[in-house]
Amino acid sequence: MSTKNIRLEVMQAIEPKVAGFMDSFLIPIEEIWQPSDFLPDSRSEGFIDAVEQIREESKELGYDFWVTMVADTITEEALPTYESWLMDVEGINQHTEEPSGWSKWVRAWTAEENRHGDVLNKYLYLSGRVNMREVEISTQYLLNDGFDIGTDRDPYKNFVYTSFQELATNISHKRVGQMAKKKGNTLLSKMCSIIAGDEMRHHLAYREFVKTIFGQDPNGMMLAYADMMKRKIVMPAHFLRESGESMGLAFENFSNCAQRLGVYTSQDYIDIFNKLNQYWDLESIRSLSDEAQKARDYLLGMPDRLQRIAERMKLSEDQFRFKWVEANGML
Numbered sequence: 054m055s056t057k058n059i060r061l062e063v064m065q066a067i068e069p070k071v072a073g074f075m076d077s078f079l080i081p082i083e084e085i086w087q088p089s090d091f092l093p094d095s096r097s098e099g100f101i102d103a104v105e106q107i108r109e110e111s112k113e114l115g116y117d118f119w120v121t122m123v124a125d126t127i128t129e130e131a132l133p134t135y136e137s138w139l140m141d142v143e144g145i146n147q148h149t150e151e152p153s154g155w156s157k158w159v160r161a162w163t164a165e166e167n168r169h170g171d172v173l174n175k176y177l178y179l180s181g182r183v184n185m186r187e188v189e190i191s192t193q194y195l196l197n198d199g200f201d202i203g204t205d206r207d208p209y210k211n212f213v214y215t216s217f218q219e220l221a222t223n224i225s226h227k228r229v230g231q232m233a234k235k236k237g238n239t240l241l242s243k244m245c246s247i248i249a250g251d252e253m254r255h256h257l258a259y260r261e262f263v264k265t266i267f268g269q270d271p272n273g274m275m276l277a278y279a280d281m282m283k284r285k286i287v288m289p290a291h292f293l294r295e296s297g298e299s300m301g302l303a304f305e306n307f308s309n310c311a312q313r314l315g316v317y318t319s320q321d322y323i324d325i326f327n328k329l330n331q332y333w334d335l336e337s338i339r340s341l342s343d344e345a346q347k348a349r350d351y352l353l354g355m356p357d358r359l360q361r362i363a364e365r366m367k368l369s370e371d372q373f374r375f376k377w378v379e380a381n382g383m384l
Contacts (some may be wrong), residue, residue: 056273057143064144064208071154077098079161088172088338090211090284091244104179113236116378117314119182121229122378124307126177127188128290129170131195134165135289138144141294143206162255176244187376190296191303198292198300203284209277212262217286220325223249264333271338272345279348282355295376306373319363326356
């Protein structure tokens, strides 16, 4: 049987469990938070005063912080790309008369994620600290340029990617929230913290998908996992650019900024790798083919090799000047 057919069979076998995954890891629309829960009510007489408070509190946050906020926001706002990508994955059929379990999951997941870009964008606008037109140009570019995360239409690889990426975004948003709190910005801290909580729930779901697949097709899942880690997990906004710049340049410079700030570092990448290896309990998986056994050896040994490389890396101190944010963080 072809690899594609095996994957389709496994996806079909797991599909009855998806409703349970949704109950466990997603929150009903009527119960979950919305951006307006955190932002000033424009109908209120105190709206202008609330906006002025946001602007004052935002003055305490520095240049690298705002660059990171902008890049995080743009990444979240590229949800249409991510949804269309996942809807095209093998085994996720959106063309049936009754929506499949997998297509229901993708739609519900992206609906939750969509709130993140919405609330962050509105906060950026109200803060008065960034050039919103430049931010909007970068967002349109990212949607226009699309992305290629090396997963193709393979569900196994896509679920490895989302398991990793959701935890990475949890770390990033959580740390941004902690930095805001240290500067006395309670509102932004709460926003980032609750977004981080969403990302953690989504991470727990996707890592459970992979664990379930390991139980159905250990050889195929092991090979897919190894292939993704050999390619290295790239961030979904790795094509990020500013106006007049080449594709990906802004992302490269933003990554240096996030590393300097300690929002997301090479050490975090290694830690996530180790956590996934441990949760999926690679050492205990039995009945592997010779090829899959070699893949497991690679996966178990790679974090230590990455650790040695990370210890020798020097962090770039060059502070790139983004069009999103002026040198002093203000327009």
